Amino acid sequence: MSNVETSLEIRVDAGKCLAYGNCVSVAPDMFDLPAKAKTVIVLKRAVAEDELEELEEAVRSCPVRALSIGPAETGK
Ligand code: SF4
Numbered sequence: 001m002s003n004v005e006t007s008l009e010i011r012v013d014a015g016k017c018l019a020y021g022n023c024v025s026v027a028p029d030m031f032d033l034p035a036k037a038k039t040v041i042v043l044k045r046a047v048a049e050d051e052l053e054e055l056e057e058a059v060r061s062c063p064v065r066a067l068s069i070g071p072a073e074t075g076k
Pocket of ligand 1: 017
């Protein structure tokens, strides 16, 4: 499958994220957690079709449900 982008994006609720790092373990190319960070960093906001399954697993892995996938905001 090609790297076609969907109209979805990754969202992190910074108020909920407790930096457990589960999502980084599941999808290290999408999330990063630098040593002293209190909130995970999303490396790629736009979701490609072939990344959706991995991302859904990362969302399920979060113990505090801080991650979600939603429609991309175009900024218009
Ligand atoms: S698994 Fe959840 S709480 Fe842990 S770093 Fe990822 S978003 Fe934050």
